[in-house]
Amino acid sequence: MNRYLTVGASFIIMLCIGNIYAWSIIASELIDDFNFSATQSQVIFGTMVAVFPITMIYVGQLGTKIKARILGYISGILFFTGYMIASYSQGNFFVVWLGVGVFAGAALAFGYWTALTTSVQWFPENKGLITGIVAAGFGLGAVLMSIISGRVLASDRDVLELLRIVGIAYGIAIVLFSNFIIQKEDQSTEGEVVETTKVTDLMESPIFYKLFAGMFLGTFAGLLIIGSLKIIGGLNDVSNQTLLLGISLFAVANFLGRITWGFLSDHIGASLTIFFALLVQSIAILFLDLELTDMLYLVIASLIGFGFGGNFVLFAKETAQVYGVKSFGVIYPFVFLSYAFAGITGPISGGFLFDTYGSYSYAIFLASIISLAGSLLFLYNFIQMRRNKQRE
Numbered sequence: 092m093n094r095y096l097t098v099g100a101s102f103i104i105m106l107c108i109g110n111i112y113a114w115s116i117i118a119s120e121l122i123d124d125f126n127f128s129a130t131q132s133q134v135i136f137g138t139m140v141a142v143f144p145i146t147m148i149y150v151g152q153l154g155t156k157i158k159a160r161i162l163g164y165i166s167g168i169l170f171f172t173g174y175m176i177a178s179y180s181q182g183n184f185f186v187v188w189l190g191v192g193v194f195a196g197a198a199l200a201f202g203y204w205t206a207l208t209t210s211v212q213w214f215p216e217n218k219g220l221i222t223g224i225v226a227a228g229f230g231l232g233a234v235l236m237s238i239i240s241g242r243v244l245a246s247d248r249d250v251l252e253l254l255r256i257v258g259i260a261y262g263i264a265i266v267l268f269s270n271f272i273i274q275k276e277d278q279s280t281e282g283e284v285v286e287t288t289k290v291t292d293l294m295e296s297p298i299f300y301k302l303f304a305g306m307f308l309g310t311f312a313g314l315l316i317i318g319s320l321k322i323i324g325g326l327n328d329v330s331n332q333t334l335l336l337g338i339s340l341f342a343v344a345n346f347l348g349r350i351t352w353g354f355l356s357d358h359i360g361a362s363l364t365i366f367f368a369l370l371v372q373s374i375a376i377l378f379l380d381l382e383l384t385d386m387l388y389l390v391i392a393s394l395i396g397f398g399f400g401g402n403f404v405l406f407a408k409e410t411a412q413v414y415g416v417k418s419f420g421v422i423y424p425f426v427f428l429s430y431a432f433a434g435i436t437g438p439i440s441g442g443f444l445f446d447t448y449g450s451y452s453y454a455i456f457l458a459s460i461i462s463l464a465g466s467l468l469f470l471y472n473f474i475q476m477r478r479n480k481q482r483e
Contacts, residue, residue: 093213093273093275094210094213094214094273094275096271096273097209097210097213097271097272097273098210098213098214098221098224098225099271100206100268100269100270100271100272101205101206101207101209101210101225101228101272102206102224102225102227102228103228103264103268104163104166104202104205104206104228104264104265104268104269104272105202105203105206105207105225105226105227105228105229105232106228106229106231106232106235107170107202107232107261107264107265108166108170108198108199108202108203108229108232108261108265109228109229109230109231109232109233109236109342110232110233110235110236110257110261111136111139111140111199111232111233112229112230112232112233112236112317112338112341112342112345113232113233113236113237113240113338113342114136114139114317114318115317115318115319115320115321115322115338116236116237116240116321116335116338117191117240117250117253117254118132118133118135118136118318118319118321118322119132119321119322119325120244120249120250120253121182121187121250122322124182124249124250125182125184125250127184128442128446129319129322129441129442129445129446130439130442130443130446131184131442132318132442133318133319133438133439133441133442134188134192134438134439134442135184135187135188135191135192136192136314136318136434136438137192137314137318137434137435137436137437137438137439138188138192138193138196138434138435139191139192139193139195139196139199139434140196140314140430140431140433140434140435140437140438141196141431141432141434141435142192142193142196142197142199142200142431143196143197143199143200143203143430143431143434144200144424144427144428144429144430144431144434145200145428145431146196146197146199146200146201147200147203147204147424147427148424148425148428149200150162150200150201150204150205150424151204151420151421151422151423151424152421154204154205154208154420155420155421158274159205159208159209159272159274160205160269160270160272160273162201162204162205162269163201163202163205163206163265163266163268163269163272164266164269165198165201166198166199166200166201166202166205166265166269167198167202167261167262167263167264167265167266167267167269168198168262168266169194169195169197169198169201170194170195170198170202170258170261170262170265171258171259171261171262171263172190172194172258172262173189173190173191173193173194173195173196173197173198173258174190174191174194174195174254174255174257174258174259174261174262175190175255175258175259176189176190176194177189177190177191177195177251177254177258178190178251178252178254178255178258179251179255180251181251182251190254191254198265202265203229204420204424205269205272206225206228206272207222207225207226207407207423208419208420208423209272209273209274209275210222210224210225211225211407211411211419212274212275212419212420213275220350220353220354220357221353222349222353222404222407222408222411223349223350223351223352223353223354223404223408224349224350224353226349226353226400226403226404226407227345227346227347227349227350227400228346229349229403230342230345230346230348230349230396230400230403231342231343231345231346232342233338233339233341233342233345234339234342234343234346236257237335237336237338237339237342238339239253239256239257239260240253240335241335243256298413299425299426301468301472302406302409302410302426302429303425303426303428303429304429304465304468305365305369305406305465305468305469306402306406306426306427306429306430306433307429307430307432307433307465308369308461308462308464308465308468309365309368309369309372309399309401309402309462309465310399310402310429310430310433310434310437311432311433311436311437311458311461312369312372312373312376312437312458312459312461312462312465313372313395313398313399313402313437313458313462314433314434314437314438315437315438315440315441315454315457315458315461316376316379316395316441316454316455316458317341317395317399317438318437318438318441318442319438319441319442319445319451319454320337320338320341320392320395321334321335321337321338322445322451323379323383323451323455324337324383324388324392326451327382327383327388329383329384329385329388330385333385333388333389334388336389337388337389337392338392340389340392340393340396341392341393341395341396342396343393343396344392344393344394344395344396344397344400345396345397345399345400346400347397347400348368348396348397348398348399348400348401349400349401349403349404351397351400352364352367352368352400352401352404352405353404353405353408355367356404356405356408356409360473361405361406361408361409361412362469362470362472362473362476363469363470363473364401364405365401365405365406365465365466365469366466366467366469366470366473367401367466368398368400368401368402368405368466369398369401369402369462369463369465369466369469370398370462370463370466371394371397371398372394372395372398372399372401372462373398373459373460373462373463373466374394374459375391375394375395375397375398376395376455376458376459376462377455377456377459378391378394379391379395379451379455380451380452380455380456398462406426406427407419407423407426410422410423410426411423437458440454440457441454441458444457
């Protein structure tokens with residue numbers, strides 16, 4: 092019973108912190124109401140994404156010393172504090188950056204680590220599926236955020252009031268559901284490839300660099316587009332209602348993708364599954380440069396979300412598979428550090444290219460090529476593995 096309760100609570104926590112993927116709604120409001128540039132809006136998003144995995148390295152070490160539910164409490168407090176700071180910023184860029192980028196970014200780290208590691212430890216025999224289910228909450232978070240945003244903004248409240256409402260509601264929810272996070276006492280598992288792994292050994296492992304590079308390429312492309320998804324649609328005269336619906340569909344597809352790719356990886360392996368996921372993402376992103384209709388925008392947003400979701404399931408599952416469930420909580424934050432680099436370079440590159448050329452065409456092409464590179468990297472890895480098996 093404890094393990095199902097933990098997975099359920101973890102899903103809710105992920106649902107709350109997953110509001111990050113609805114950032115383009117907030118970004119467009121900051122641009123319209125407070126004259127933020129596209130680059131400034133993406134600097135905040137990029138900072139949040141960068142602080143997230145960097146902080147998670149510290150959380151991974153801290154998690155060996157204190158209970159996971161305490162880390163959940165910290166997540167809720169940081170989330171509340173960050174959004175409240177931003178809500179009283181009066182549109183000052185630095186204050187919004189500090190509240191949402193830094194404080195909320197740290198909140199993501201505590202909540203994400205708590206939810207993911209405790210759930211995987213309860214189900215070591217189904218790493219891909221369980222990782223997919225829990226991470227799906229993170230992907231689905233944009234749906235809830237889109238609904239809340241639409242209603243709050245439609246009631247003549249501005250984006251700062253939206254941040255205040257979200258900070259209070261989500262902060263309380265994270266703290267509340269952290270009470271239902273129960274850690275497994277005995278985390279030993281038969282068949283683990285590595286029982287314990289030192290960080291120095293990790294940095295010398297070829298598999299680590301493959302996982303790090305693959306996650307960077309996949310998330311760079313996705314984050315570049317996600318942070319500006321609503322803005323790109325708006326430039327094509329897609330209706331505002333459709334823009335909000337597109338973000339919701341992105342999140343639903345992200346949710347379904349995480350479960351689907353996780354389930355598939357348990358049967359055909361992570362390398363081949365990563366190849367397909369990043370290929371879908373690459374092709375879908377490239378289609379954004381077409382002349383968008385409302386319907387085409389919705390289809391493309393869904394496909395991008397479906398492909399992007401694989402990044403947060405497949406690399407986590409492969410890390411647990413290679414290094415073992417017992418070492419997962421310490422090692423995965425270092426793999427996830429690639430997400431920090433992607434968070435800094437991806438969204439900011441997109442904002443800079445738009446501010447420079449007045450078009451998202453260059454940013455879209457860059458994101459598509461980067462995702463394709465990640466896809467081909469793991470296709471090559473799959474081929475090499477097949478050849479090695481044939482030689483044995």
